[in-house]
Amino acid sequence: MTTWHVILVASILVAALKVLGHLVPSGPLEGPRPGRILELLTVSLLAALVAVQTLADGTALVVDARLPAVGVAIVLYRLRVPFLVVVVAAAAIAALLRRLAGWA
Incomplete structure (x- = not known):
């Protein structure tokens, strides 16, 4: 098949x-x-x-830059920040951690 x-x-x-x-x-x-x-x-x-x-x-199980990014997204969402800002902030945190800390 x-x-x-x-x-x-x-x-x-x-x-x-x-x-x-x-x-x-x-x-x-x-x-x-x-x-x-x-x-x-x-x-x-x-x-x-x-x-x-x-x-x-x-x-x-992998702990990498995605976990803090999701944490930031949760906090911002609970603060009722607009969804687009939440997504951009989480992506920026993940990118910064990958770039600066060397996380994959």
Whole structure:
């Protein structure tokens, strides 16, 4: 099976899953508890993605310039700084640490 076959099969499965999502009755999902679970699921998946992208390199844990950059972004976000400023500041911190401290 080539890479294109895998991409084609995955695309078909994603399209089928999307169609199945439209066929699910909305009644059971409209309650307060399922709505809260779905909100928390989105946040937890995003947090896991950020943690993996920040601390992982393949199968190894890595502490490099990304970790302080994410820390700066968290602090600035909690201070309600505009998102674009948060992103630029975090990128600048990572770049400075990589340049000055020699972190990869």
